[in-house]
Amino acid sequence: MPHGPLRAQFIRMGISEGDSATCFERLPGGTVVLQKNRQQIAIGRSLANEILIVIVDESKD
């Protein structure tokens, strides 16, 4: 996860280190939309690149 205000913003929105979320949509070019519960969060390409992801269940992706 990135550091600084962006990390804080992630934590506020409900995503912190070790959480799992599903990928709602992956746009060509790298922008990603994550879904956690009913919430959707759009993440720009450069930011998404900073986040280390472990795929838990490939069939869901």
Add this chain to the structure above:
Amino acid sequence: MNESEDMPRHFEKHRHVELSFLQKDTGATKLVLVGNPNVGKSLLFNSLSGVYIDVSNYPGTTVEVVKGSYKHYDVYDTPGIYGVSSFNDEERVARDIILEADVVLNVVDGTHLERDLFLTQHLIDMGKKVTVLLNFMDDVEKHGIEIDIPKLSHFLGVDVVPICAVRGVDVDVMDLAIRSAREGVQRNELHRILHTMLSKVGSQAEALLVLEGDPSMSARHAIPAGDKQEEIYVNRRNRVNYVVNQILSSGSNTDRWRDLLSRWSISPYTGLPLLLVALYGLYLFVGRFVAQDVVGFTEGEIGKGLWEPWIRNVVGAMIPASSWLNVLLVGEFGIVSMTVTYVLFLLLPLVASFYLALSVMEDSGYLPRLATMVDRGLTFLGLNGRAVIPLILGFGCVTSATITTRLLGTEREKTIATAILQFVIPCSAQMAVIAALLAGAGFLPMLIYTVVIVAVLLTIGTVLNRVLRGESAPLLLDLPVMRLPRISNVARKTAVRTFGFMKEAIGWFFAGALVVGIAQMTGVLQFFVNLLSPVTTYWLQLPPEASKAFIMGVVRRDFGAAGLYDMALSPLQILVALITITLFVPCIASLMVMMKERGLKEGFVIWIGTWVCRRRARLPNLDVILWA
């Protein structure tokens, strides 16, 4: 990144602001509505207060602060935030108001508890008297979500009141909610560290913010900013997750239609056609209905038909027609004749209709998804998806869009967006004229015009992105649920924004008219027209009168384009003239707002840049047409 550089300045500004802003309120209990974005705060505010005592832009920001009254309370609506700190203008404004609040009504989206309760716990940790209003209970039921409300209330230590703001809220319920507001339960470990800081700061809320590293709070108390933000945040998040696990039995996470619609508007394959539909709708509404029918009536009938003759008579009766004051007031660029017509009867309907369209797009949840879709494309220009808002607004009025660039994350992005707006975005005042002239010129000139404008846009963005130091902020955007926008909300937003724009920009339009009026009387204007003449005749191969149209375009963009109507121009000349007009310095008001927003130096550089770019962009394409 720029945050730390900006901080001392912001701090000074906000401290003054906060005092002057809230000192107006004497005695009455301050009731503050706080919540995440799109949780129905404004709707609740409307049903609670109904009247706005005061709608104002928080000074130094575009953030709207709405104040109303309910019984003997002063009610404040705050911008939607995810936590209390100073990451952006919205947060700083909300923070200042929350700090002064006597009672906080925390509006929470029942379908997004995990996200929203973070803010709730934040408010409780600040030691504020809080009642939680659990909104969207209809959606909660519909999704089969079960919330153990008494248990939630027990965990938080404050009352939790289920409501459905759309259907209205019972007065007795509200009264009880306000009366029962109290301080909630703090975690023990936070309580301990807060105690140490409390002795230095004196207010629990401010002590917490200092610990969390809020720079302006630590500056206020001359204490080094705390480094505990992450620790406190993670603990708070864990606590919230624990509470949510205890009280929530989750229903279905998916909503087929909403998900489908959301997917469609995000993915470029379906999103681009959707965008075209949206833009066409926007064109029909703003370009056809408002720009032609409404403005035709307000500008033609009211402005030129009623207002201008009347005011000319009134002024003429008092001041002789030959005097300079008369010319300045009601002459060609008259401050109370032409400028009033322009600002009130032409710009106002256009800007209001753009704000209306923007509010509809925003409240339906479409705008954030559009921002997501275009995000990657905009990163090439050094911007992120959020910049789509000022860029769209620019087609309405570049001046209002320039003000809106404040919502962008970094100074770098503000500079790039401002430059793009100043250079290439034609505002609605001139767009109709441009479209009409181009339609007359034929398909090829229209195509070349579009290509040139887009090419200049791409060039500016790419070059500035390379040249400017630092990095632009990446997109991190919470996408609200897609729902039908509520008329009352849209109307309120439109009114507040339009009012804010008028308040902020109107003075510049008048100042611009004054400057040009004086220039005309002293002969400076004619001097510039003459100066430009060789350029327009020899280089651009346009009739000499065209230089007058260009100069006029500085005062009123639509005048510039409209002036070309009366000249017999060949398609090639039309093309050249229109490209010049579009890339020309937009209008004197937007120029002045830019100078104010970006500073004199940077504003001047952008302005000079528009002239340099004109030369570069035009020459090759002249040849292309000549060959064609």
